[in-house]
Amino acid sequence: MLQMLAVDKNVTVFERRTGGWAKYGVAPQRVDSMREAIYRLIQGEKFYFIVINEDTVPEFMPLLPIMRDVTEAPIFVLTSNYTVEKRTAALKNGADVYDPIHAQPRHNILSMLELLKRWSDRSLNLEVLVGGDIVLSQPRRKVFIKDNEIALSKTEFAILHYLMSNTGCVMTHEQILKAAWDEYIESDVGVLWRAVNRLRAKLPAPANEYIKIVRGVGYVFEP
Numbered sequence: 001m002l003q004m005l006a007v008d009k010n011v012t013v014f015e016r017r018t019g020g021w022a023k024y025g026v027a028p029q030r031v032d033s034m035r036e037a038i039y040r041l042i043q044g045e046k047f048y049f050i051v052i053n054e055d056t057v058p059e060f061m062p063l064l065p066i067m068r069d070v071t072e073a074p075i076f077v078l079t080s081n082y083t084v085e086k087r088t089a090a091l092k093n094g095a096d097v098y099d100p101i102h103a104q105p106r107h108n109i110l111s112m113l114e115l116l117k118r119w120s121d122r123s124l125n126l127e128v129l130v131g132g133d134i135v136l137s138q139p140r141r142k143v144f145i146k147d148n149e150i151a152l153s154k155t156e157f158a159i160l161h162y163l164m165s166n167t168g169c170v171m172t173h174e175q176i177l178k179a180a181w182d183e184y185i186e187s188d189v190g191v192l193w194r195a196v197n198r199l200r201a202k203l204p205a206p207a208n209e210y211i212k213i214v215r216g217v218g219y220v221f222e223p
Contacts, residue, residue, distance in 0.1 A: 068094025132223025
């Protein structure tokens with residue numbers, strides 16, 4: 001069976017279409033969000049192709065380029081609100097196909113399977129980190145919380161990237177200062193505290209609790 005990843009919040013619609021896929025040797029697996037899909041991809045799970053239901057995941061577009069960074073499995077976006085403008089944006093951001101949802105799912109299935117014959121899957125190695133509600137793309141320097149992008153300064157991004165890269169490990173003040181600043185001295189610990197406080201203030205709950213203080217030592221990222 002070919003493994004397909006479906007990004008679709010509507011369980012009822014997904015289950016109704018699952019039987020149709022099975023007839024053609026496709027085994028769909030469903031996730032609710034782009035964040036969950038990206039996490040599974042960077043964990044090394046292999047999918048022959050990906051289908052995004054724009055009707056139930058309308059916020060998919062900002063994270064589409066990051067999904068494209070971590071896999072070259074063909075990405076299909078299906079929608080009942082098709083426009084040429086949205087198609088252009090989806091293809092520009094990494095989708096391979098942006099199509100209207102047909103009344104008969106069989107039409108979508110057959111057209112996708114025909115196109116899949118032309119493509120092969122290969123994983124990429126661009127650094128994308130997922131921790132709890134946070135998705136961080138190091139090459140694009142972007143951070144998303146629950147699929148919504150947030151703006152961080154260069155230093156705030158560096159701190160978050162370093163802590164997420166060492167999830168579960170207590171990082172000392174000195175280690176974080178070395179990672180986030182080009183030059184530092186030990187007395188800069190106060191500067192680090194203030195920077196972390198600004199970073200946490202920008203992270204909505206519960207993400208702001210992921211960065212935990214280890215008093216007298218440093219910080220740890222624990223989603």
